[in-house]
Amino acid sequence: MSESMPVAWHIGTRSPDNGGNCVEAGPILDGSGRVAVRDSKDRAAATLVYPAAGWSAFVSGIKHGEFG
Template identity: 60%
Template sequence: MVTPEELAGVTWRISTRSANGGGQCVEAGPLADGSGRVAVRHSRRPEAEVIVYSRAEWEAFVGGVKDGEFDFSTP
């Protein structure tokens, strides 16, 4: 569980590829505690639940995205 204080130090990023100026996507940012954990939230509901991933989990996800493992737009 992440505290509100930990989230206060997050610099959130939105993909430049998101629609409507970033209003319909996810935001992600590293926690400022130096742990390497990454927080993810819905950009339209920043006050809602936040999911926090370990550095290893985040790196595995990003690697999979770069490798095309999550490209659901093609059969």
């Protein structure tokens, strides 16, 4: 992902408040619907980018307990 591409980052709601194992995700603000995901402890590391449909399926799976 290009460093110049703006992302509206949000820390995961299940991440601890003490800065522990946190994941940040947010929409890429280019109108594509893609979502970027990164480790909040190492923001300079690789950022994963998911297409809108893939991210939606992942979130739906989490909500329905498919990964538990």
